[in-house]
Amino acid sequence: MSQRAARLHRLSELMSTQRIGSQADLVSALQQQGISITQATLSRDLEILGALKVHDAQGGMYYSLPLDATGEVYNRGHDRLSRVFEELVLSIEFSGNMVVIHTPSGAASYVASAIDRSGTGSIIGTVAGSDTVLAVTRAIDGGEAVATELGALMKDNMEETQSDA
Numbered sequence: 334m335s336q337r338a339a340r341l342h343r344l345s346e347l348m349s350t351q352r353i354g355s356q357a358d359l360v361s362a363l364q365q366q367g368i369s370i371t372q373a374t375l376s377r378d379l380e381i382l383g384a385l386k387v388h389d390a391q392g393g394m395y396y397s398l399p400l401d402a403t404g405e406v407y408n409r410g411h412d413r414l415s416r417v418f419e420e421l422v423l424s425i426e427f428s429g430n431m432v433v434i435h436t437p438s439g440a441a442s443y444v445a446s447a448i449d450r451s452g453t454g455s456i457i458g459t460v461a462g463s464d465t466v467l468a469v470t471r472a473i474d475g476g477e478a479v480a481t482e483l484g485a486l487m488k489d490n491m492e493e494t495q496s497d498a
Contacts, residue, residue, distance in 0.1 A: 338421060338440035340368055344378055345398060345443070352395035354386075359396065381416050383450070417447040418486035425484050427476030432456075432483065434466040441466045448483075455479050 343366060344359070353359050356375050363370050370378075379396065387397045421444050423435045436444050445461035448468060455475055460467045470479045 335421075335437045335440065338437060338443055340370065341378055341382060342439075342443055343368060344375075345382060345446075348382075348384060348396050348398050352389065352393075354393060354395045381420070414447055414451040414453075415486040417444060418483065422483075422487045425480050425487070427480035430470040430473050430475050432468040432470065432476050432480045434468065434483065436464050436466065438464045440464070453479075453482075455482070 340363070343363065347353060347359065347362050351362070353362060356372055356379070359379075360370055360372060360375055363375075382398065384396050384398065386394050388394055421436050421440045423437065425435070426433045434441075434444060434448075441461040441464055445459035445466045445468075448456060448459050448466070455471055456479060457469045457471050459469075468479065468483075470476055472478070
């Protein structure tokens with residue numbers, strides 16, 4: 334798992350299990366787990382995750398993953414998904430109504446979660462392994478269209494990879 338993917342995963346876990354109200358407290362919580370991070374990096378990570386500051390019943394505020402009080406996914410469009418794909422997706426293939434997304438080791442769950450949270454209507458759901466995500470499309474022959482749509486999100490990543498060769 335890349336250092337960034339591991340950090341994003343741990344940050345997601347922290348926000349899911351604890352009510353942490355400030356970036357300084359998030360930095361401390363990560364440092365207690367052996368993850369060194371600057372405030373600037375944390376701010377970028379929170380943006381990538383789509384983290385929100387929400388109110389609790391007592392009027393306090395804490396960071397949370399992007400779900401609202403109704404349980405519906407908070408949809409920030411493709412901006413967040415695009416950032417995830419640029420950072421973590423290595424390649425995309427399709428067959429019929431299936432799309433296979435390759436990631437660095439350990440990043441597949443994070444990528445699958447980002448797809449699921451994006452509200453992409455053409456995808457029924459995802460299954461993640463360690464370095465591979467399987468996305469099942471709604472249309473029986475929708476793999477190619479979804480692979481093309483998702484591939485466009487990783488355009489910058491592909492251009493950087495090709496220019497490094």
